[in-house]
Amino acid sequence: MSAPSGPLAALKAAADAFVADYHARKTSLPGDSHVRAEAAALVATQGLPGPREEAWRYTPLRPFAEAQFAPARRAEPSAALLARIPAIAGTRLVFVDGRFHSELSGVPEGYRVTTGEPAFGHLARPAEEKLVALNTMLAEDGAAIHVPAGTDAGTIILASLATGAAVGFHPRHHIVLEAGATLTLIDLALGDGEYLSNPVLTFEVAAGATVTHLRTQDEGAGAFHLSTVYAEVAEGGTYDSFALTLGGKLARMEVHARLAGPNAAAHLNAAQLLGASQHADFTTIVRHDAPNTASRQTVKNVLTGRSRGVFQGKIEVARIAQKTDGYQMNQALLLSPQAEMDSKPQLQIYADDVKCSHGATVGALDADQLFYLRSRGVPEAEARAILVRAFLSEALDPITHEEARAAMEAAIAAWWERRE
Amino acid sequence: MLEIKGLRASIDGKAILNGIDLVIPPGEVHAIMGPNGSGKSTLSYVLSGREGYEVDGGTATFAGQDILAMEPEERAAAGLFLAFQYPVELPGVNNANFLRTALNAQRRARGEGELDAVQFLKLARTEAKRLSMPDDMLKRNVNVGFSGGEKKRNEVLQMAMLRPKLAILDETDSGLDIDALKIVAEGVNALRGPGFSALVITHYQRLLDHIVPDRVHVLANGRIVKSGGPELAHALEAGGYAAVIPEAA
Numbered sequence A: 001m002s003a004p005s006g007p008l009a010a011l012k013a014a015a016d017a018f019v020a021d022y023h024a025r026k027t028s029l030p031g032d033s034h035v036r037a038e039a040a041a042l043v044a045t046q047g048l049p050g051p052r053e054e055a056w057r058y059t060p061l062r063p064f065a066e067a068q069f070a071p072a073r074r075a076e077p078s079a080a081l082l083a084r085i086p087a088i089a090g091t092r093l094v095f096v097d098g099r100f101h102s103e104l105s106g107v108p109e110g111y112r113v114t115t116g117e118p119a120f121g122h123l124a125r126p127a128e129e130k131l132v133a134l135n136t137m138l139a140e141d142g143a144a145i146h147v148p149a150g151t152d153a154g155t156i157i158l159a160s161l162a163t164g165a166a167v168g169f170h171p172r173h174h175i176v177l178e179a180g181a182t183l184t185l186i187d188l189a190l191g192d193g194e195y196l197s198n199p200v201l202t203f204e205v206a207a208g209a210t211v212t213h214l215r216t217q218d219e220g221a222g223a224f225h226l227s228t229v230y231a232e233v234a235e236g237g238t239y240d241s242f243a244l245t246l247g248g249k250l251a252r253m254e255v256h257a258r259l260a261g262p263n264a265a266a267h268l269n270a271a272q273l274l275g276a277s278q279h280a281d282f283t284t285i286v287r288h289d290a291p292n293t294a295s296r297q298t299v300k301n302v303l304t305g306r307s308r309g310v311f312q313g314k315i316e317v318a319r320i321a322q323k324t325d326g327y328q329m330n331q332a333l334l335l336s337p338q339a340e341m342d343s344k345p346q347l348q349i350y351a352d353d354v355k356c357s358h359g360a361t362v363g364a365l366d367a368d369q370l371f372y373l374r375s376r377g378v379p380e381a382e383a384r385a386i387l388v389r390a391f392l393s394e395a396l397d398p399i400t401h402e403e404a405r406a407a408m409e410a411a412i413a414a415w416w417e418r419r420e
Numbered sequence B: 001m002l003e004i005k006g007l008r009a010s011i012d013g014k015a016i017l018n019g020i021d022l023v024i025p026p027g028e029v030h031a032i033m034g035p036n037g038s039g040k041s042t043l044s045y046v047l048s049g050r051e052g053y054e055v056d057g058g059t060a061t062f063a064g065q066d067i068l069a070m071e072p073e074e075r076a077a078a079g080l081f082l083a084f085q086y087p088v089e090l091p092g093v094n095n096a097n098f099l100r101t102a103l104n105a106q107r108r109a110r111g112e113g114e115l116d117a118v119q120f121l122k123l124a125r126t127e128a129k130r131l132s133m134p135d136d137m138l139k140r141n142v143n144v145g146f147s148g149g150e151k152k153r154n155e156v157l158q159m160a161m162l163r164p165k166l167a168i169l170d171e172t173d174s175g176l177d178i179d180a181l182k183i184v185a186e187g188v189n190a191l192r193g194p195g196f197s198a199l200v201i202t203h204y205q206r207l208l209d210h211i212v213p214d215r216v217h218v219l220a221n222g223r224i225v226k227s228g229g230p231e232l233a234h235a236l237e238a239g240g241y242a243a244v245i246p247e248a249a
């Protein structure tokens, strides 16, 4: 008889292996050793997220626990992998298997970028998020980006390239925008093969500052992508994000956005396009902690094969956060009978004068729309592609960065061609 | 152009078309009238290849081809066009892109060269203007937020751009005011010629004042029960269907 402790034992063993790796290498790991040691104690006692935890119910990490990941070494990407970074004007910061690669990277002007050690910042919560504790314990590199007040830093292309070595990497980035600053961060996670990519990004958005975070996760077919983002937004600031998930075998993007000052806003739009037996989870926790704050989440899922999409969206409205405007919509298009979508909206509202709405739909392609297109001469496959693209438009259309959007359109078209 | 013989069709085992015989020679416009539920839309859907309709017998030959064996897009490329009774909304699909995709897909299927964006827009603007459609209807999403009349005009715009050999207009006049009706009729009349036929489904004589048909057929219970010249439409307008439908009414 298989005991229910089976998956738990595997998770425990995996956590122990990570901790052992930490102890073997701790004297050579760069950055704040105290923060790291605290995180190691957490991993040693708490382990990895298990299937009995409410927040991880839909995304069992067992397959991840059964894989093994050696520490990443310095590596060179293939020309083909490098060519997957779209040609977008801006400063490139390239990380290969989690390590900063200066020859492939550009030099920023008008703002500071520091690399060579993890940029821990102070927004992450290793005690609450187990994967963040894991990241903190093993982080070896990252970018600390600091945009001075009133500065438009333009576009940074933060590219994570995974060469396909069976390694685990845990980059740790911290991005600070001082008052009135602006930045577009094109965040790419690209790779081949099987590996673990466990990045943590923290954003400190000061009053009136705007960061646009445009993410494309197109990891290798056997990869685990487990990322956590924290964004803290002060008065009148905006964290504006769109996350496109295409790759990986088991993926989760978790985003914690806290609207800390009046009139702060967060947009957490996303699209997950999955096939075969892919599993991807988009989990958001938006906390409205000041009056007149707004959050918008439009999440679209296109699922084929036996893939499984998960969306968990939590909106917390503190008592003080009157006139909060929260909107959340999750929609799934199931293109095969075996595909599955799990959607869990959660509203916790402690203020009395708020406008919060959420909704979820799951459906197939509309037969009438398909016939209408075909009756005009559009072949069936092309008609399907048009309708899928149309389904995504509400999430894609708000992206104003033309080059980034074009690159995402191209990535979506490529996904459609190769889908299973 | 179109030759239908003994066509029978059903939906979910329920017989709707019970043996239709109809020949539309090249260059002719025929009208079909008939009570609600008599099978007019079903006939247009069966001819254009919508799923869910079982053809239980009979044949339909279009421009020498057995169209019932073809995919909907092949029928369109062969020159068949259906103006829908209820045009479908396509949120997230730009009307101009939709038209260009359709036009180029048909041209490709026929081995003709595709139109580039500039050539296409010039053509689309000209046709839209002819139909008194504001340019912005090309920029909007297909039929989304269109009024009933705008939707019907958009169908006629598609027809004008795609230049079919046979157009089936399924109650394209319903919900149109008299000015819009004239515009739609002009759109059809502009295509009239030896290479164009039309099957106009309508309840009202007034459309047939503007698109004068060569023949008028009355459909009842999935059969054509009477055929005649344009005067038949006048007789129906005056006396209703009861006078011409045998065991009904």
Ligand SMILES: Nc1ncnc2c1ncn2[C@@H]1O[C@H](COP(=O)(O)OP(=O)(O)O)[C@@H](O)[C@H]1O
Binding pocket: B011, B012, B014, B016, B034, B035, B036, B037, B038, B039, B040, B041, B042, B043
């Ligand atoms: N999808 C459907 N399922 C079942 N019955 C249908 C369906 N569509 C039409 N019918 C039936 O077929 C008959 C003919 O409908 P239709 O062709 O729409 O008539 P008309 O266009 O002449 O008003 C009606 O009895 C109608 O109820």
Ligand SMILES: [Mg+2]
Binding pocket: B040, B041, B042, B085, B170, B171
């Ligand atoms: Mg009808």
